[in-house]
Amino acid sequence: MATELPRTEVVVVGLGAAGGVAVLPLVNAGLEVVGLEAGTWLAPADFAPDELRNNFRGWPQAVQKANREIPTHRPSASAPPSPRLAIHPMMNAVGGTTLHYWAQSWRLNPWDFKVVSETRRRYGASRIPRGYTVEDWPIDYSELEPYYDKVEVEIGVSGQAGNVKGVIDGRGNVFEGPRARPYPMPPLRGTGFTDMMATAARSLGWKPFPGPAAVNSGRYQNRAACVYHGFCARGGCHVSAKGSTAVTTIPKAQRSKRLTVVTEAHVTTVAVNAQGRVTGVTYLKGGTEYFQPADVVLLAGYVYENVRLMLLSISPAFPKGLSNNHGQVGRHYFSHNQLSTVSALFPRDLNAWYGLPAQGVAIDDWADDNFDHAGLDFIGGGNLWVYSDRRPIAAAGMSTFGRAPRWGAQWKAFVTENADRANTAYLQKTTLPYEDNYLDLDPERKDPLGFPVCRITADYKENERRLADFIQDKMIQWYRAAGAIATEKTGVGTMGPSTHAYGGTRMGDNPDTNVVNRWGLSHEVPNLGVLGASVMGTSGARNPTLTAQALAWRTAEYIAKNWKAVAP
Ligand SMILES: Cc1cc2nc3c(=O)[nH]c(=O)nc-3n(C[C@H](O)[C@H](O)[C@H](O)COP(=O)(O)OP(=O)(O)OC[C@H]3O[C@@H](n4cnc5c(N)ncnc54)[C@H](O)[C@@H]3O)c2cc1C
Numbered sequence: 001m002a003t004e005l006p007r008t009e010v011v012v013v014g015l016g017a018a019g020g021v022a023v024l025p026l027v028n029a030g031l032e033v034v035g036l037e038a039g040t041w042l043a044p045a046d047f048a049p050d051e052l053r054n055n056f057r058g059w060p061q062a063v064q065k066a067n068r069e070i071p072t073h074r075p076s077a078s079a080p081p082s083p084r085l086a087i088h089p090m091m092n093a094v095g096g097t098t099l100h101y102w103a104q105s106w107r108l109n110p111w112d113f114k115v116v117s118e119t120r121r122r123y124g125a126s127r128i129p130r131g132y133t134v135e136d137w138p139i140d141y142s143e144l145e146p147y148y149d150k151v152e153v154e155i156g157v158s159g160q161a162g163n164v165k166g167v168i169d170g171r172g173n174v175f176e177g178p179r180a181r182p183y184p185m186p187p188l189r190g191t192g193f194t195d196m197m198a199t200a201a202r203s204l205g206w207k208p209f210p211g212p213a214a215v216n217s218g219r220y221q222n223r224a225a226c227v228y229h230g231f232c233a234r235g236g237c238h239v240s241a242k243g244s245t246a247v248t249t250i251p252k253a254q255r256s257k258r259l260t261v262v263t264e265a266h267v268t269t270v271a272v273n274a275q276g277r278v279t280g281v282t283y284l285k286g287g288t289e290y291f292q293p294a295d296v297v298l299l300a301g302y303v304y305e306n307v308r309l310m311l312l313s314i315s316p317a318f319p320k321g322l323s324n325n326h327g328q329v330g331r332h333y334f335s336h337n338q339l340s341t342v343s344a345l346f347p348r349d350l351n352a353w354y355g356l357p358a359q360g361v362a363i364d365d366w367a368d369d370n371f372d373h374a375g376l377d378f379i380g381g382g383n384l385w386v387y388s389d390r391r392p393i394a395a396a397g398m399s400t401f402g403r404a405p406r407w408g409a410q411w412k413a414f415v416t417e418n419a420d421r422a423n424t425a426y427l428q429k430t431t432l433p434y435e436d437n438y439l440d441l442d443p444e445r446k447d448p449l450g451f452p453v454c455r456i457t458a459d460y461k462e463n464e465r466r467l468a469d470f471i472q473d474k475m476i477q478w479y480r481a482a483g484a485i486a487t488e489k490t491g492v493g494t495m496g497p498s499t500h501a502y503g504g505t506r507m508g509d510n511p512d513t514n515v516v517n518r519w520g521l522s523h524e525v526p527n528l529g530v531l532g533a534s535v536m537g538t539s540g541a542r543n544p545t546l547t548a549q550a551l552a553w554r555t556a557e558y559i560a561k562n563w564k565a566v567a568p
């Protein structure tokens with residue numbers, strides 16, 4: 001029998017990127033909030049620049065929840081299961097994965113919100129890939145812009161604007177949607193390597209720009225500036241220059257005294273009454289079961305856990321899982337096509353032994369619908385990103401570009417000479433949802449508590465494969481223009497567990513095809529909200545977190561402003 005706790009107004013499940021942002025507008029509006037977080041607080045001492053520990057043996061967290069419930073994967077309903085990942089690098093701690101993420105903080109392009117209507121308008125309906133389930137978002141870029149702006153200021157984003165109120169600035173991304181104002185901080189500085197790549201891009205007639213990062217380029221809101229020493233690609237920042245929610249929005253919300261953070265609280269189910277409204281959540285802490293009653297419940301445990309918690313929360317009102325009477329929980333799932341990449345070998349050292357992966361140069365000429373697809377056999381595009389970050393173990397894993405064997409004395413000699421001469425680009429590409437890609441509960445694999453883990457049934461389709469080929473060729477062109485003497489492509493792979501997962505609780509006006517409405521609240525359960533990229537219906541060509549955070553702020557603000565209508 002669970003111990004029943006005093007009622008609160010809002011309970012947020014998971015204090016990561018999305019939940020950690022949502023708590024601030026809620027408490028600012030005067031609401032009492034309990035944040036239930038499976039992990040613990042981490043301290044600067046936990047963020048040692050230790051590649052072996054952070055990148056290969058897991059990472060500095062006390063609670064290993066994500067690792068114990070790694071989703072299983074099969075490419076299709078008739079395919080055998082894929083080998084299971086050894087670790088899944090999402091973080092379990094206050095601040096969630098923003099503690100050790102790369103901190104690239106991109107807005108989506110306006111096209112990403114209107115993929116269906118814009119593709120039909122420009123190229124005709126036949127260009128939408130077969131089997132797709134993509135819909136236009138119920139909101140457009142301009143409706144999200146004020147929330148992008150709020151989050152950029154709160155977490156501190158460095159960058160160079162390319163479009164402020166329609167005034168184009170060639171130093172920034174000329175393809176971006178209009179911004180209300182510039183970034184709160186100038187961009188992170190470049191390096192000799194990124195400057196060389198920017199010059200090469202210009203020689204091709206392309207438009208390079210420094211990418212946006214939730215990393216301080218100068219002292220900001222009492223947090224230190226980045227010192228560019230690196231080792232934070234899956235490691236935390238010991239000087240708090242990275243704008244994790246653990247050092248930005250969560251402590252700010254705590255200062256209101258209206259946010260109670262409960263750590264090591266593992267939420268297992270969401271409770272529902274006979275009227276089909278949520279009444280609170282059950283969680284385990286230190287072996288004891290608690291029930292936290294709440295007027296409103298917000299799920300923010302990342303895509304796989306949001307879906308899993310809903311499917312595990314069975315009740316007479318929702319026999320197929322919470323908010324799943326339309327059978328949409330788990331549908332429209334996809335993960336970013338980011339595996340197919342390109343590496344290059346240069347004839348000289350690049351001096352990339354320092355810096356961080358958010359410190360780089362981007363090309364958006366081939367992203368989204370920024371170029372004419374009339375003669376092409378795919379829609380969407382990719383963001384080309386090269387950055388400064390090199391660590392010893394990763395460097396030793398470099399390709400030999402067919403110039404040396406992969407072992408022995410010749411391999412050692414090759415790596416010794418070339419470890420600082422190679423570079424691998426990060427290529428994020430548009431990925432779409434399809435009817436046969438989805439999440440459900442695995443019928444066999446369980447977590448240590450005995451609950452089924454999430455099962456991913458998904459693979460990349462023709463559109464993603466053709467697009468990947470095209471983007472890789474563009475990247476090769478860029479590297480060659482910069483003087484690369486060899487290049488190598490990797491394959492697309494399959495759509496296994498991802499750090500850029502999307503969908504499963506998609507946002508849309510139609511309850512027959514979407515779980516949450518345009519405000520992020522369930523169509524079927526008026527006092528249940530879902531936060532994170534599980535509500536996103538398209539990925540665009542860039543990382544998801546800033547968009548998930550902007551949406552989380554918007555949902556929280558809507559709840560606060562419409563409290564009487566949302567809460568029972
Ligand atoms: C190495 C790495 C680099 C990345 N780099 C970037 C980048 O540069 N830019 C970008 O945009 N994105 C990046 N990402 C992705 C980014 O981290 C995610 O998009 C983002 O953190 C997702 O936000 P979230 O709030 O949904 O999940 P999280 O930030 O993971 O937060 C979820 C929280 O919920 C808690 N939780 C889970 N289940 C429960 C439960 N049952 N009960 C209680 N608490 C629970 C977890 O402990 C966690 O703290 C990166 C990810 C990784 C792993």
Ligand code: SF4
Binds near residue numbers: 226227
């Ligand atoms: S490189 Fe910058 S963001 Fe990374 S740990 Fe160092 S100071 Fe922090």
